[in-house]
Amino acid sequence: MSSYASLIVNLDLGPDAASRVALAARLAERFGARLIGSASRSIIPALPLEAGFAAQTLIEQWREIAAEELQEIEAGLIKLAGPAAGTALRTGMDEPTPFLVEQAHAADLLIIGRQGRSDHRDWRFAVDPGSILLEAGRPVLVVPPATDRLSAQRIVIAWKDTREARRAVWDALPFLKAAEEVFVFTAGESPETSGARGLQDYLRQHGVNARILPDATIREACIADELVERARQEGADLLVSGAYGHSRTREWILGGVTRDLLDHASICCLMSH
Numbered sequence: 388m389s390s391y392a393s394l395i396v397n398l399d400l401g402p403d404a405a406s407r408v409a410l411a412a413r414l415a416e417r418f419g420a421r422l423i424g425s426a427s428r429s430i431i432p433a434l435p436l437e438a439g440f441a442a443q444t445l446i447e448q449w450r451e452i453a454a455e456e457l458q459e460i461e462a463g464l465i466k467l468a469g470p471a472a473g474t475a476l477r478t479g480m481d482e483p484t485p486f487l488v489e490q491a492h493a494a495d496l497l498i499i500g501r502q503g504r505s506d507h508r509d510w511r512f513a514v515d516p517g518s519i520l521l522e523a524g525r526p527v528l529v530v531p532p533a534t535d536r537l538s539a540q541r542i543v544i545a546w547k548d549t550r551e552a553r554r555a556v557w558d559a560l561p562f563l564k565a566a567e568e569v570f571v572f573t574a575g576e577s578p579e580t581s582g583a584r585g586l587q588d589y590l591r592q593h594g595v596n597a598r599i600l601p602d603a604t605i606r607e608a609c610i611a612d613e614l615v616e617r618a619r620q621e622g623a624d625l626l627v628s629g630a631y632g633h634s635r636t637r638e639w640i641l642g643g644v645t646r647d648l649l650d651h652a653s654i655c656c657l658m659s660h
Contacts, residue, residue, distance in 0.1 A: 388495070390561045391418045395494035397487055398426040398460050398476075398608050401509035403500050405467055406535035411498045412468040413536065418561060423493060426466040427479035427486035428453045428511050453480055456511065484514045491523035496558075497656075498528045503650035506532055516649045526558035526659045527630070529649060534628035537655050540567045541623040544597070545614050545644075547573070551629025555659035556586065559627040560593060562657065568596040570621050611647030618654055630658040642653040 396411035398404060408424070415422035415569045430449045457478045468474050477493075478485045491497060500509050502516055520527050530537075539562045545553055556563070563569055569590065573581040583599050590597045600617060618626050648656050 388558060388560045389421045391495040393421045393423065393494045394418075394498060395423045395425050395477075395484075395487070395490060395646075396498040397512075397514055398424045398464060399448065399509035399512035400456060400459060400463075400589070401507055403498075403507065403530075403532045403534075404460075404463065404509070405534055407498065407500050407530050408467040409535040410530060410537055414496075414498070415474075417565075420495070421473040421475070422468055423474075423490070424460070424476045425483050425487050425490050426457060426460045426476070426512050427483045428456060429482050430480050432614050442502060451482065453511075457655075460512075471583050483512050484518050487514050487519060488522045491519075491525045494525055494526055497523060497525050498530060499528050501531045501649065501652065503558075505651070508615055513598075517632065517646070520649075520658055521632045521660050526555065526657055529652070529656045529658065531655065537624060539565070539625045541570070541621055542566045542625045542627060543570045543572055543600075543614070543618040543621060543623045544586075545574070545626060545628040546571050546581060546583055546586055546588075547629065549629055549631075551631055551660055553629075553638075555627050555629045555657065556590075558659045559578075559657050560595075562625060563590065563595045563597075563627075564593060566595070568621070568623075569595055570600050570617075572596050572600045572614065572617050572624065574613065577581075589643065610644045611652065614644075614648070615652050615654060626652065626656045627652055628656060628658050630660040632660065 394411055394415050396408060430453045461476050462477055477490055499516055571583050573583050587597050
């Protein structure tokens with residue numbers, strides 16, 4: 388991928404929405420990309436069948452409230468991203484996660500907020516990051532709270548010779564090609580057995596001179612924390628990683644490292660499945 392032509396940022400009315408939109412707007416300007424805001428709010432509550440006419444009245448009231456909230460989101464997008472040519476908003480009154488998955492066909496990159504156990508969630512518009520990663524078919528940039536800038540001048544690739552990691556590297560090429568320094572980190576494997584040397588050569592063909600970080604022996608339980616710590620040691624504010632998971636009885640089961648990065652990674656993570 389040579390560049391990003393279209394970015395979608397998920398919107399809500401939570402305290403971190405403004406910083407996320409600001410970051411997305413700066414990326415759109417950097418890549419000359421179209422910026423699309425996406426927001427959807429479900430208005431169908433669980434009501435007893437005997438509610439009858441009263442239920443319909445409540446639904447109409449909730450629909451009006453949802454419409455007002457979506458107008459507030461639109462005003463915020465225009466204020467933060469500006470009325471630049473190409474900036475657009477897509478809204479719906481449906482479950483937020485499937486709505487964003489449906490909109491993903493229009494973007495090269497999806498930008499969503501981190502929603503870990505200790506993070507504030509605007510439940511009205513919140514999407515499930517794991518489901519977005521595994522269903523959207525697009526790379527996802529997960530942004531920590533209160534993060535309004537991403538320099539991506541120094542990037543760490545969490546490398547494992549898998550389909551997911553290879554996809555993530557390809558999807559991150561616009562960032563990698565513009566970076567000042569790129570580092571490849573393999574947890575518990577040598578550069579020779581992990582395919583890191585081959586990755587280094589591949590990136591060189593794209594004009595990216597990557598450096599392989601010294602191998603480190605780390606416990607399986609803390610790989611995500613080690614990845615983020617190594618990125619910080621190298622002054623990186625972007626981590627590129629494959630996203631791992633599988634479907635079981637119609638529910639997505641995330642891999643441990645993917646789950647931990649989504650829960651509490653303190654830097655931006657570009658992830659692909």
